[in-house]
Amino acid sequence: MTQQLQPLRVVQLSDCHLFADTQGKLLGLNTQFSLEKVLELIHREQPNPDLILATGDLSQDASLESYQRLGEALSSFTAPVYWLEGNHDKPAPMLKALNCDRERMSPCVLVKFLDDALAAANGEHLMVCLHHHPVPMECAWLDTQVVGSAEQFFAVIDRHPRVRAIIWGHVHQEYDEQRNGVRLLAVPSTCVQFKPKSEDFAVDDANPGYRWLDLHPDGRIDTAVSRVEGITFEVDFSVKGY
Structure with a gap:
């Protein structure tokens, strides 16, 4: 009997917006508290992931202290962890928190580099x-x-049929569609959620969460979003921007 290979279990979390101060708040929400609750959920549901991806805006103030706390929190997993730089992040303190291990942080890349x-x-x-x-x-x-060069980006993607999925953060909401057979996936934030399909800036009442993905040897992808339950997170819905 042929032994069936197990899928690669990936955990994606994003947009933690941590502050140097553990009492720091985004739109009235304590982002350290909400991150801790999401990590508790991941530990319960995904005690042994193969890989953890943190896809940007990990800090709100780009402070070394915020990155160091995130690194310490994620070190409770045995899986390798990789960080992406978001628009609120700065590479120097991120790298310092990662002990200058550049392989654990993706650089900002050009289309030629991606190709x-x-x-x-x-x-x-x-x-x-x-x-x-x-x-x-x-x-x-x-x-x-x-993405400003989205047309060029997809031109590169279309040249590489081995690409099965594209995942991202930033949007603070769930998304799951396909383009030319490639799965397109967004993840909720570990803190405040943005209201889907809103004309102007608006905050949603959904709870923080993360995404898990099973990447199968044959290219299939199983994935879902999981959110913290049983807790009411304090969010200031009157704020008109972040």
């Missing part, structure tokens, strides 16, 4: 990770922040 990296990558199936969204979210205010 070369995909061509040189090992494996039959590839997944591309971003911070910003490469497709519109039908959310007018957010869609002014779509």
Whole structure:
């Protein structure tokens, strides 16, 4: 009997917006508290992931202290952890918190770099990770922040049929669609959620969460979002921007 290979279990979390001060709040929500609750959920549901991806805006104030706390919290998992830089992040304190281990933090890349990296990558199936969204979210205010070179980006993706999925953060909401056979996935924030399909900036009442993905050897992807339950998070819905 042929032994069936197990899928690679990946955990994605994003947009933690931590502060140097553990009492720091985004839109009235204590982001350290909400992160801790999401991590508790991950520990219960995914005690042994194969890989953890933190896809940007990990800090709100780009403080070394916030990155160090995040690194310490994620060190409770045995899986390797990789960080992406978001628009609120700064690379220098991120790298310092990672003990200057550049392989654990993705750089900002150009289209040519992506093309070369995909061509040189090992494996039959590839997944591309971003911070910003490469497709519109039908959310007018957010869609002014779509990847600026999205057309060029997808031209590269279309040249590499091994790409099975593209995942991102930034949008603070769940998204799951397909384009040319490639799965397109966004993850909720570990703190405040943005209201889907809103014309102007608006906060949603959904709870913080994360995404898990099972990447199968044959290229199939099973995935779902899981959110913290049983807790009411204090959010200031009157704030009109962040």
